[in-house]
Amino acid sequence: MKLRSHLVLLIVVAIIPAVAVSAVALYFFAAQTKTTVETSLVDTARALSLAVERDVRSTVSALHVLAGSADLKRGDLRAFHEHAAPVLRAWPAWDNLVVLDLAGQEFVDPSVPFGAPLPKTHAPRLSDSAMRAGFAVSEVGTGPVTSAATIAVQVPVSIDGEIRYMLAASLRTDALAELLTEQRVPAGTVGTLVDRNKIVLARTGGGERAVGQPAPPDLADNVSEMAEGHFSTVRGEGQPVFVAFSTSPVTGWTIALSTPRDALSQPFESSLKLFGGGALLVISLGVVVALMLSRRVSSSLRSLASAAAAMNSGAPVRVPRSRVQEVKAIGEALLAVHRERERSEEHRALLLADAEHRRRAAESLNDVKALVSESLEPESVAQAVVNAMARLLGAPMVVLYRTDPDSSDLVLVSEVGAPERRGWHIPRATGTVAMALETGTPVQSADVLTDPRITLEDRLRADIERSQYRAAFAVPLMVRGTAIGSLMVGDGIGRIYADEEIDLAQTFAHHAAIAMNNARLYQELRAAYDKLSVAQQQLLQAQKMEAVGRLAGGIAHDFNNLITVISGRSVMLMRELGPDHPSRRKIEIIQSTADRAADITRQLLAFSRKQLLAPKRLNVNEQVRAMLPVLERLLGEDITVTFLPDVDSGTVLADPAQIDQVLVNLLVNARDAMPHGGRIELVTANVSLTRDDLGAESEAVPGPYVMLSVQDTGEGMDAATLERIFEPFFTTKAMNRGTGLGLATVYGIIKQSGGQIVVDSHVGRGTTFRIYLPSVAADVRPDAPGPN
Numbered sequence: 001m002k003l004r005s006h007l008v009l010l011i012v013v014a015i016i017p018a019v020a021v022s023a024v025a026l027y028f029f030a031a032q033t034k035t036t037v038e039t040s041l042v043d044t045a046r047a048l049s050l051a052v053e054r055d056v057r058s059t060v061s062a063l064h065v066l067a068g069s070a071d072l073k074r075g076d077l078r079a080f081h082e083h084a085a086p087v088l089r090a091w092p093a094w095d096n097l098v099v100l101d102l103a104g105q106e107f108v109d110p111s112v113p114f115g116a117p118l119p120k121t122h123a124p125r126l127s128d129s130a131m132r133a134g135f136a137v138s139e140v141g142t143g144p145v146t147s148a149a150t151i152a153v154q155v156p157v158s159i160d161g162e163i164r165y166m167l168a169a170s171l172r173t174d175a176l177a178e179l180l181t182e183q184r185v186p187a188g189t190v191g192t193l194v195d196r197n198k199i200v201l202a203r204t205g206g207g208e209r210a211v212g213q214p215a216p217p218d219l220a221d222n223v224s225e226m227a228e229g230h231f232s233t234v235r236g237e238g239q240p241v242f243v244a245f246s247t248s249p250v251t252g253w254t255i256a257l258s259t260p261r262d263a264l265s266q267p268f269e270s271s272l273k274l275f276g277g278g279a280l281l282v283i284s285l286g287v288v289v290a291l292m293l294s295r296r297v298s299s300s301l302r303s304l305a306s307a308a309a310a311m312n313s314g315a316p317v318r319v320p321r322s323r324v325q326e327v328k329a330i331g332e333a334l335l336a337v338h339r340e341r342e343r344s345e346e347h348r349a350l351l352l353a354d355a356e357h358r359r360r361a362a363e364s365l366n367d368v369k370a371l372v373s374e375s376l377e378p379e380s381v382a383q384a385v386v387n388a389m390a391r392l393l394g395a396p397m398v399v400l401y402r403t404d405p406d407s408s409d410l411v412l413v414s415e416v417g418a419p420e421r422r423g424w425h426i427p428r429a430t431g432t433v434a435m436a437l438e439t440g441t442p443v444q445s446a447d448v449l450t451d452p453r454i455t456l457e458d459r460l461r462a463d464i465e466r467s468q469y470r471a472a473f474a475v476p477l478m479v480r481g482t483a484i485g486s487l488m489v490g491d492g493i494g495r496i497y498a499d500e501e502i503d504l505a506q507t508f509a510h511h512a513a514i515a516m517n518n519a520r521l522y523q524e525l526r527a528a529y530d531k532l533s534v535a536q537q538q539l540l541q542a543q544k545m546e547a548v549g550r551l552a553g554g555i556a557h558d559f560n561n562l563i564t565v566i567s568g569r570s571v572m573l574m575r576e577l578g579p580d581h582p583s584r585r586k587i588e589i590i591q592s593t594a595d596r597a598a599d600i601t602r603q604l605l606a607f608s609r610k611q612l613l614a615p616k617r618l619n620v621n622e623q624v625r626a627m628l629p630v631l632e633r634l635l636g637e638d639i640t641v642t643f644l645p646d647v648d649s650g651t652v653l654a655d656p657a658q659i660d661q662v663l664v665n666l667l668v669n670a671r672d673a674m675p676h677g678g679r680i681e682l683v684t685a686n687v688s689l690t691r692d693d694l695g696a697e698s699e700a701v702p703g704p705y706v707m708l709s710v711q712d713t714g715e716g717m718d719a720a721t722l723e724r725i726f727e728p729f730f731t732t733k734a735m736n737r738g739t740g741l742g743l744a745t746v747y748g749i750i751k752q753s754g755g756q757i758v759v760d761s762h763v764g765r766g767t768t769f770r771i772y773l774p775s776v777a778a779d780v781r782p783d784a785p786g787p788n
């Protein structure tokens with residue numbers, strides 16, 4: 001049920017009992033009023049009756065006064081006539097005044113001249129009881145003078161104690177009727193005066209014709225039953241009437257007041273109507289007021305409801321300005337709740353934003369940490385740091401510098417928002433970065449261009465003026481108390497960063513410092529490791545070659561002795577058998593095989609550096625140049641050979657035959673690597689080799705060397721092949737195509753000559769062999785032995 005219905009119901013419920021009670025009160029009041037009116041009508045009837053009686057009594061009194069006059073007592077009737085005439089005139093209600101004898105004969109009448117014949121009176125003779133009472137009232141009759149309806153009032157006249165005459169006055173009934181009309185009675189009330197015989201003496205309300213007629217039977221009946229009372233009846237014309245009557249005990253006359261029922265109930269009905277109308281008006285007014293109030297209240301409540309709904313949906317909350325105090329209080333409470341909620345939501349949003357910022361910072365820091373632990377490129381860590389800084393601080397420019405240990409310049413490592421500074425080396429002045437490096441603490445400036453502490457390097461100043469990032473702070477990248485770089489954040493003029501933000505930058509800078517230091521340490525470690533592993537490799541190789549060489553040398557030595565025997569005996573046998581012997585061919589095969597075996601043995605001996613050398617001072621350029629025609633023949637047409645000699649190529653101490661063998665072996669190998677032709681380039685150069693260049697394990701000594709390189713455009717070698725190429729009998733060539741002793745021989749010769757051989761090869765791109773022979777002064781004697 002709606003509030004409006006509630007209020008209307010409330011009003012109706014409040015008003016209706018009041019109306020009902022009033023209606024009941026009104027009913028009782030009306031009934032009371034009716035009774036009062038009825039009673040007052042009876043009272044009026046009584047009062048009228050008394051008034052009539054008083055009139056009659058005053059007439060009786062007047063008559064008694066006249067009866068006692070001296071004129072009558074003396075029997076002087078003429079004098080009485082004279083005196084009575086003015087009395088008659090003084091009583092207008094009297095129609096006449098006569099003196100009559102006991103037989104009823106009038107003999108004095110002041111209205112006619114004295115002595116004029118007079119009629120016998122029509123008034124009855126006084127009864128005995130009347131005589132005792134002192135007066136009598138006759139029935140209604142016609143006045144002897146005016147012929148109006150009259151009643152005769154008689155008193156006895158006594159002379160000397162004896163009744164001698166009667167004094168009678170005719171009283172006009174219309175005078176009595178006037179009394180009736182003078183009374184204040186309800187409209188339409190008809191007054192009737194009835195005598196003892198129920199004959200109408202007087203009547204008001206236009207009923208004069210009824211005077212002298214018998215009274216209506218219902219009136220006559222009721223009057224005979226009681227002296228005073230009321231009854232209801234219906235008038236001749238059908239109108240219900242209320243009749244109140246009262247009978248005078250003196251005259252025996254009855255006054256009846258007949259009032260229409262309508263006139264009696266009319267005040268009640270009109271007040272009922274008034275009350276009904278009023279009640280209806282009050283109820284209607286109440287309902288209207290209730291509706292208005294309910295509209296006001298319900299519209300306020302609706303506004304409250306929509307304000308509450310708005311609160312939930314997040315729409316703007318508008319609380320109604322109600323004059324209803326409770327609604328106003330609820331509205332204010334709602335508004336307070338809303339404000340509180342908004343405040344707590346704002347607070348929550350702030351907390352959330354803060355937590356989110358912290359989470360992002362932690363996440364970024366974790367990323368950077370992860371990067372620090374897994375990346376050894378300081379640039380990528382530095383880039384991650386500046387990116388994170390720019391994102392977390394909302395800064396438009398972040399730059400990370402490292403200090404160059406040699407020049408102490410600032411070198412830009414990574415940046416956000418300063419691409420034009422990439423690759424910069426800035427001499428250190430006293431910018432925020434330099435100051436942070438100097439002090440090892442964060443430095444902040446709201447405007448670096450006007451800050452008195454700051455002197456900027458020219459190029460930096462120009463760049464700041466252009467970019468307008470004039471506010472800046474820098475934090476140092478510290479490693480064990482040394483600043484190795486700085487993280488700088490640039491922003492619009494006047495921007496001041498909070499301590500927490502600077503702390504955050506410091507944390508990130510710390511990790512960048514760790515990363516940069518780690519990377520430096522790693523690079524150092526890596527270089528040392530690389531060097532070590534090369535040395536190790538070289539050592540292994542040297543040991544291997546040493547072992548293989550010793551083995552090969554031992555075998556070759558023994559084989560050489562055996563082959564010498566085989567060869568010598570087969571020569572002797574051939575001599576003994578002569579040229580035509582059938583077995584000579586077989587012995588020749590033994591001889592050539594022994595030669596080949598001797599050849600191999602020689603090569604093995606060369607490898608194991610057990611050859612007998614005949615070193616000479618020789619010019620490598622000349623040696624190569626002399627060999628070139630032989631070599632070209634060896635190589636075939638689709639291979640071109642170029643020789644690029646160093647003009648001032650030095651002198652070396654070596655066995656020329658052996659050097660030729662080296663050249664042949666290298667060029668044959670190059671040819672074999674270029675089955676479809678290609679180019680071979682021979683180069684000589686004077687170089688100086690350090691211990692580092694030679695390798696820790698090398699037997700060669702640092703100093704000046706003559707380098708001879710043979711470079712081909714052949715198929716090249718993979719790592720596995722490269723590792724074994726100097727081993728004796730290692731070949732990748734088909735059976736009977738190579739023995740695998742070529743490079744082993746070269747290796748042995750070069751080592752025996754105190755030199756060094758290195759190879760650089762790439763599959764598909766070709767191979768370069770470089771031979772280093774120690775250069776000797778031109779005047780060094782050939783017998784001075786080289787290394788080994």
Ligand SMILES: Nc1ncnc2c1ncn2[C@@H]1O[C@H](COP(=O)(O)OP(=O)(O)OP(=O)(O)O)[C@@H](O)[C@H]1O
Pocket residue numbers: 665669670671673712714715716717721725730731732733737738739740741742743744767
């Ligand atoms: N210039 C080169 N290009 C490609 N591979 C080469 C080159 N020089 C040497 N090699 C490789 O090294 C191996 C060893 O060479 P080495 O000269 O010792 O033996 P060989 O040439 O196979 O036989 P031999 O020289 O005894 O006839 C070769 O089989 C070849 O695989």
Ligand SMILES: [Mg+2]
Pocket residue numbers: 665668669738741742743
């Ligand atoms: Mg070879």
